[in-house]
Amino acid sequence: MSQRLTRLALALTGTVLSGPLAAQVTTDAGTINPAQIERFFNQPGYSPYAGRSFPSRPLWGEQHLHTSWSPDAFAAGTRVGPDEALRYAKGEQIVSSTGQPVRLSRPYDWMVVADHSDSLGVITNVYDGEPALLADPVLKRWHDGMKEGGAAASAVVIEMITLQGQGKLPKAVTDKDTQFDMWRKMTEIVEGHDEPGRFSAIIGYEWTSNYGGGNNLHRNVIYRDGKAIADRVRPLTTFDTEIPNKLWDWMANFEETTGGRVLAVPHNGNLSNGLMFATETPDGKPIDAEWAAMRARFEPLYEVTQSKGTSEQHPSLAPSDEFANFEIWDKGNLNVVPKTPGMIQYEYAREALKRGLKLEGELGTNPFKFGLLGSTDDHTGISSAEENNFFGKFPASEPGPERSTANAFDFEGRTIKDWQLGASGLTAVWAAENTRASIWDAMKRKEVYGTTGPRIFVRFFGGWNFVPDDALGRNPGPVGYGKGVPMGADLPPAPDAAKAPTFLVAALKDPLSGNLDRIQVIKGWVDAEGGMQEKVYDVVWSGDRTPGADGKVPLVGDTVDVGRATWTNTIGAPELITVWTDPDFDPALKAFYYARVIEIPTPRWTAYDAAYFKDASFAPEVPMTVTERAYTSPIWYSPVS
Incomplete structure (x- = not known):
């Protein structure tokens, strides 16, 4: 045959x-x-x-890239901003944060710069030493660590992620008015790169719930419309809520208020420690018919592969599938807190797709009826999904002999090595034309697929x-x-x-x-x-x-x-x-x-x-x-x- x-x-x-x-x-x-x-x-x-x-x-593109406007990326040394990141996606050569020239083998057709909505762009002011910010001892310590660089800067990133997950970030970097002002500046940059028919610069952000301390429930919020619509409502942050169904409420309000359209893409579930596809909410409430309907409405896609592992299926759940072992990260959550038995079955796409069929019979709606896509989640401003052109997760893991032995993550001795990072992935969209609206419509109807990097x-x-x-x-x-x-x-x-x-x-x-x-x-x-x-x-x-x-x-x-x-x-x-x-x-x-x-x-x-x-x-x-x-x-x- x-x-x-x-x-x-x-x-x-x-x-x-x-x-x-x-x-x-x-x-x-x-x-x-x-x-x-x-x-x-x-x-x-x-x-x-x-x-x-x-x-x-x-149409090939990236829906999950971070630039220097993400606080953890900037603290780690990223100096490539959204403007340079979009020029790179269009095929231009740029210089990385470690001073290396870099260029894609082939331009993308579209991209979403998905910087964290939490403290969007604010950490640059901490780094620059704004006196009002440095009056806070935590921010003064961050300023000193970022200036010192190296291990001190890495420690800043770890503390930042930890405090964000605990809801304890300094108030000076969580100010809503500042965040909204930075958002309008971001959408202005993105708007300037949108070229319908040639390249679609799509507006979006990452809502970064680390519920319970490092349990990754992140979502990328992707807009169908342009700046005029996107600027009418302040993006949601985890300072507002860390519960996903509250994000869906925000999305419903956005659509009702503006007439625009948004969708959300959950990140790789392998770092959620059993929460991404659980049958109760993170705060322990059983899911119900309304929850299922809202998730199905606003989350039509799932990020099946990225640099922090692939979440299609775990080999322990499918021992007869010889290809279910691709770039598996299963040590713990985002803070490398170890997993306990029973978590893995609620973290992988194939299990969720099966469970969705079962839940449909119980709730009337399949909450896990999603399509699959790939992204990099790179925090360098450089989307790099090519094996021979891989620029790592953070600047410390950009090309160099030291990344053969260095740690990508180190939380109190719980480590992930740089070599465990994957050069993955990309999204292909079957859209009628290269415009924001057409690409978004294809995403909404799930006519997309993900790869681990190649343009198959x-x-x-x-x-x-x-x-x-x-x-x-x-x-x-x-x-x-x-x-x-x-x-x-x-x-x-x-x-x-x-x-x-x-x-x-x-x-x-x-x-x-x-x-x-x-x-x-x-x-x-x-x-x-x-x-x-x-x-x-x-x-x-x-x-x-x-x-x-x-x-x-x-x-x-x-x-x-x-x-x-x-x-x-x-x-x-x-x-x-x-x-x-x-x-x-x-x-x-x-x-x-x-x-x-x-x-x-x-x-x-x-x-x-x-x-x-x-x-x-x-x-x-x-x-x-x-x-x-x-x-x-x-x-x-x-x-x-």
Whole structure:
């Protein structure tokens, strides 16, 4: 099967997978209606590309970058501000906080500068020694530590995070009027970089709840509109509240007050110590129908991968999934407070997606019906998701031989090493055009996917009538939208109760990265007894491999030369495409499906460091290769009641 359906020609322009794509088959941002396909796709003549008004390629970007306007970033030495960060995202070369020139391999299409709303931009005044601020002994200590740099500056960051999590930051840096004034200055900078059709500078901020002391419940708030709307309401801070449902109340009030639109993206849950997808609120109140409806309304997406680990699935929860071990951070929360048994199951996306199906039956709404995206969460002002261009989390972890042994986090001896940082990730949006509104609409309807860094093109459609020949064409878009729904949507009712759903999935390699090993479809469901189940299916793969007795396709191999930080694309395939039918479908059971695209192994950023910095000294346990991947947003199935 894989041999017949694998396409081996590589089209570097991306037209192989981009065809006439009706990503705007929608009556609003969240509803896709295949019956209205003729409204959006009309082929007027010979050219298969004429007459389209929908995406021809995914738009690549970053929704989670911090600059010197974030207090922890500035205290750690970041001097790259939002203006420089946006110029960098557009493809310009800039100078990092450690004085190194840096540039993206290819410009982004859009970016959100998501600096912390808490004390936005204020720490610069502490650093500059404003007398009124230095009258506070804590701020005087921070001033001295930042001026000294090194370990003293790192101690400032640790104390800042700790006091913020305890709600004990000095009042001088929590002033609401100052924060609102800095917000208006931020939106002015972002507004100046927005170029509809070429680059979308999207307004946003990070609401940074560290409930209970380092339990990461952070959210990025992303605006559909521009400065005129965004400036009408002061952004929420954790000085106002640390409870997520209070953030949703703020969002509802913002929309009612301004007529604008906002959504929130929860961060990687692996640092929440069991709170991100818990079935009670952080303050111990059971979730209810209203809570579920508000979360579903305002949080359509989830950050599945970033520099502080990947939160798709934990290997202990899916021991048969050999790819569930990617860049796992599971030692503790943001303050590296150790986990206790039972926490991990409430921190990973696949578990939450399954639990959402179960909660839907109890509450009437699935609160965890989210799409998947990737981000860096870099605090350098430099979005760096490329292994050979990785500039770390903070300035202290920018390129240099010392990061081979240094600590990225150190809370009273509880450490995370720099080498454990991942060069991840990116978000691809299937938007009709490169504008704020179009990108936001695609996010709202979940027609997005995340990668761990490479720009892999991925299409994923679900329906009831895909046939093998649908995978033989060069443009899966028209047939995908014509016969089904894209990633992020719900399957329409089955035309025949005996039918199983079919899926058209296609991937094209990043021309600067590794070939593709395989595409998998991951299914989750709730069985008749209420148990949460999952299964990983290899649906198409490269080469002549055949599944073993356990049904698994053998690993593709490894061509990495670690010493030289090189590899050869002599294994794998440049593109893969297939139609897959669920062989285990039960029409009575709710389910979700998402695609995971796996690359062949390539050098990790640590290998590039070891090859470049001859005096770097990595310990034997440091990984030197990486198996990059992409995660699509799911497609959901519900039986007709």
